[in-house]
Amino acid sequence: MTAIPNPYNPLNPTEHPAYFVNRAETFTFFRQNLAGAAFGRALALIGRRGLGKTSVLYQLAGQLDERYVVCLVALGNASLADEESLILAMTEDIRLALDLAGSSTYRLPEWPPEVDPGEELPSIRDWFESDYLTIAVTALRGRTLILALDDAHLLFPAIQHGAVPGDIWDFLGGLMITHPRIELVVSVDAAYEDQALATTLLSDPVLHTRLSELSREDAAVLVQQPLEGVARYDEGVVADILALAGGHPFLLHSICRLLFRRSEERNHNGPITEHDLIAVQDAALEQSSEIFEPLWQEMAQNERLALTALVALNEEYPGAGATLEDLHTWATAHGYTPNTTQLAAALRSLDYKGLVQIDMQARYTLPALLIAGWVAANSPIEMAPVAQPSASRFVPVVGLVAALLIVAALGAAAFLGAFDAGDEDEGGGSSGPTATLALNLEATRQSEFATQTEAARPTETLTPTLTVTPSLTVTASETPSETPSPTDIATSTATLTASPEPSATDTLTTTPEPSETPEPSTTPRPTITDTPAPTDTPVTPTLTHMPSDTPTPSDTPTVTLTYTSTPTYTATPTDTATLTRTPTVTRTATATPSATVTPRPTRTPTPSRTPTQRPSPDPTRILPALP
Known part of the structure; x- marks a missing residue:
C-alpha cells in the first residue's frame, strides 16, 4: 500500500478537491447570483463553526468559469489591530490571486507610496481604492475579481473594540461601486447573522445562503x-x-x-x-469541545435545560427520542418549572443550532451521540433542588393575620361608637342616655343617612367648596321620660340666611320638663320599632331651649352635628311625621335647616343625598333669643 499523509484534519479547510464532498446547492447559489447581485451588495455564506465555510470558499474558484478570479482573504489569519493592517492584508492576497491567474503584478504599487517633498501622503483608503485596485482590475483584462472575505464576522468585534472604523462595511461596499468588476463574497458565523443583516452591505437576506450538516x-x-x-x-x-x-x-x-x-x-x-x-x-x-463549548456558552437557561433533559432521556431509552411532554415531565420532576411553550421555543433554537432534530412523529432526538457524551461529561446542568417549605414562608401569613385583626378591631370600635363618641366630644356635645325610638323604617333610614358623622360616612370630601347653600343642622336632645301615651306634634322652624357670609344665630327649642331622668347608658345606635306611616300634616316639633355655639364663620357651610339630652323628636325628611309616646324611654331629634358653618373647614363631609326640606316662607325671619 502507498503511504499517504492523513487526509483528515478538522482544524484545517479542505483544499484538495478529491477530499471535498458535494455542496452542489451552495455553488449553484454563487453562480446564479454573482452576475445578478444587487448593486453594492455582497453575497453571504452563513453557517456554524466547523461546517466547512472556509472549505467552500477554497473550492469556489474551481466551481466558477474563467471569467472570475477568486481572491481568498482569511481574516482569521490577518491582523485586525487597525485599518491599515486589514487593507495591507488584502493587498497581499490580491497580489497572490493575480499571480495564480497568470496576470502581471509588477505594476502594483507599494504602501506607502512615494510623494514629492512637501506633498501630503494620501490616506490608505484612497490609495487602496484609487491606485491599487485600479491597476489590479486593469491587469485582469476584463475578468471579475471576487474578494472572498473568510470569517468576516471578526470585523464586528474589531469595530466594537475600536480597532477598525465603524464604517468599514460601507467602505467595502463602495469598492464595488467604484469598480464594477469587483464582487464581494463573505463567510459569516451564524452567531453574527443578526449583526450582518443590520449592515447595508449584508442587509439583503435573498443574497444569503446557509450551510448545514451533510446528508x-x-x-x-x-x-x-x-x-x-x-x-x-x-x-x-x-x-x-x-x-x-x-x-x-x-x-x-x-x-x-x-x-x-x-x-x-x-x-x-x-x-x-x-x-x-x-x-x-x-x-x-x-x-468536540471546539464545537460544543462555544454553543453551550451562548445558550439560554431553557435551552440548556431542554438539551440536558433530552440527553438524560436518551441515556434511559437509547434511540427512542422524546416528546415535548416527556421533556416537560422530566424537567418538572427535577425541580424546574418551565411551561411547554418555553420548552418548545428552546427546542426550536437548538434545532436551528443543529443540536437536536425532530422526526415526523414529533419526537426529538440527538443528531450526534457525541453531543450526549459532551453534555454528560463536561457541562451537566446543575439540578435545582425541589423547593421545601421553610419558616420564612409563614412570615407573610402572620403579617396578613395581624392586619386582619387590626382591621377587625377598628371595625368593632366603629360599630360600638368609639369614633362617634370622639366626634361628639370634639363638637362639645355630651353623651346622651339610651333611647328607644318608634319610627318609620324608611324615614329612620333617611334620617340616619343624613346624620352620619364624618367618621361613619362611606365617603368624604377633603377639598373645601365655595358654594353657599343651606345645610342641615341636626340637633338631637335626649331626655327620657315616662308618660301615659301622649301624642306630640312637632313643628319645624327654619332659619335661612341668603348672605354668602352666614350670621351666627341661636335656635331655641322648648320642651316640657321630664318627670324623671333615668341613668343614661351608651348604645351604638337607636333601636328602631315599627310605627304607623306618617300622615300629611304640618310638622310641629316641641321646642326646647338649645343654644348653639357657632364658631368663627368660614366660606364653606357644612353639616354640623350637635347632641343634647332633650327628649325631642325630629321629623323625618318627609312632609309630616307623627310621634306616639309610649311608657318607654324615647329619643327625638329636631331638624332645623339653617345656614351654618363648620368649625373645621379643612375636612368637609358633604352628604351625597339630603332630605327634602320645606323652604321658610320668610327668609329673613329670625326667632328672638329667649332669656
Whole structure:
C-alpha cells in the first residue's frame, strides 16, 4: 500500500478537491447570483463553526468559469489591530490571486507610496481604492475579481473594540461601486447573522445562503473516500461513526483522523474495527469541545435545560427520542418549572443550532451521540433542588393575620361608637342616655343617612367648596321620660340666611320638663320599632331651649352635628311625621335647616343625598333669643 499523509484534519479547510464532498446547492447559489447581485451588495455564506465555510470558499474558484478570479482573504489569519493592517492584508492576497491567474503584478504599487517633498501622503483608503485596485482590475483584462472575505464576522468585534472604523462595511461596499468588476463574497458565523443583516452591505437576506450538516450519504462518502486504496473499515464501523458524529464535518474529520492514526500505526494491516472506534471515542469527545463549548456558552437557561433533559432521556431509552411532554415531565420532576411553550421555543433554537432534530412523529432526538457524551461529561446542568417549605414562608401569613385583626378591631370600635363618641366630644356635645325610638323604617333610614358623622360616612370630601347653600343642622336632645301615651306634634322652624357670609344665630327649642331622668347608658345606635306611616300634616316639633355655639364663620357651610339630652323628636325628611309616646324611654331629634358653618373647614363631609326640606316662607325671619 502507498503511504499517504492523513487526509483528515478538522482544524484545517479542505483544499484538495478529491477530499471535498458535494455542496452542489451552495455553488449553484454563487453562480446564479454573482452576475445578478444587487448593486453594492455582497453575497453571504452563513453557517456554524466547523461546517466547512472556509472549505467552500477554497473550492469556489474551481466551481466558477474563467471569467472570475477568486481572491481568498482569511481574516482569521490577518491582523485586525487597525485599518491599515486589514487593507495591507488584502493587498497581499490580491497580489497572490493575480499571480495564480497568470496576470502581471509588477505594476502594483507599494504602501506607502512615494510623494514629492512637501506633498501630503494620501490616506490608505484612497490609495487602496484609487491606485491599487485600479491597476489590479486593469491587469485582469476584463475578468471579475471576487474578494472572498473568510470569517468576516471578526470585523464586528474589531469595530466594537475600536480597532477598525465603524464604517468599514460601507467602505467595502463602495469598492464595488467604484469598480464594477469587483464582487464581494463573505463567510459569516451564524452567531453574527443578526449583526450582518443590520449592515447595508449584508442587509439583503435573498443574497444569503446557509450551510448545514451533510446528508447521511455525503457523510458516508466523506468517511470512506479518502481511504480508498489505503485502508478499509470493518462492517458496521461506518454506521457507528455516523451515529457518533452525524453529518457534522468537523466531528467526522476528528473521528476519522484518530482512526487513520491507529491504522497507520500497524501499517494499515487489517480493517479499522469497532475496537478502534471505542479506543478513540474519549479523544474525539475532547476535541468536540471546539464545537460544543462555544454553543453551550451562548445558550439560554431553557435551552440548556431542554438539551440536558433530552440527553438524560436518551441515556434511559437509547434511540427512542422524546416528546415535548416527556421533556416537560422530566424537567418538572427535577425541580424546574418551565411551561411547554418555553420548552418548545428552546427546542426550536437548538434545532436551528443543529443540536437536536425532530422526526415526523414529533419526537426529538440527538443528531450526534457525541453531543450526549459532551453534555454528560463536561457541562451537566446543575439540578435545582425541589423547593421545601421553610419558616420564612409563614412570615407573610402572620403579617396578613395581624392586619386582619387590626382591621377587625377598628371595625368593632366603629360599630360600638368609639369614633362617634370622639366626634361628639370634639363638637362639645355630651353623651346622651339610651333611647328607644318608634319610627318609620324608611324615614329612620333617611334620617340616619343624613346624620352620619364624618367618621361613619362611606365617603368624604377633603377639598373645601365655595358654594353657599343651606345645610342641615341636626340637633338631637335626649331626655327620657315616662308618660301615659301622649301624642306630640312637632313643628319645624327654619332659619335661612341668603348672605354668602352666614350670621351666627341661636335656635331655641322648648320642651316640657321630664318627670324623671333615668341613668343614661351608651348604645351604638337607636333601636328602631315599627310605627304607623306618617300622615300629611304640618310638622310641629316641641321646642326646647338649645343654644348653639357657632364658631368663627368660614366660606364653606357644612353639616354640623350637635347632641343634647332633650327628649325631642325630629321629623323625618318627609312632609309630616307623627310621634306616639309610649311608657318607654324615647329619643327625638329636631331638624332645623339653617345656614351654618363648620368649625373645621379643612375636612368637609358633604352628604351625597339630603332630605327634602320645606323652604321658610320668610327668609329673613329670625326667632328672638329667649332669656
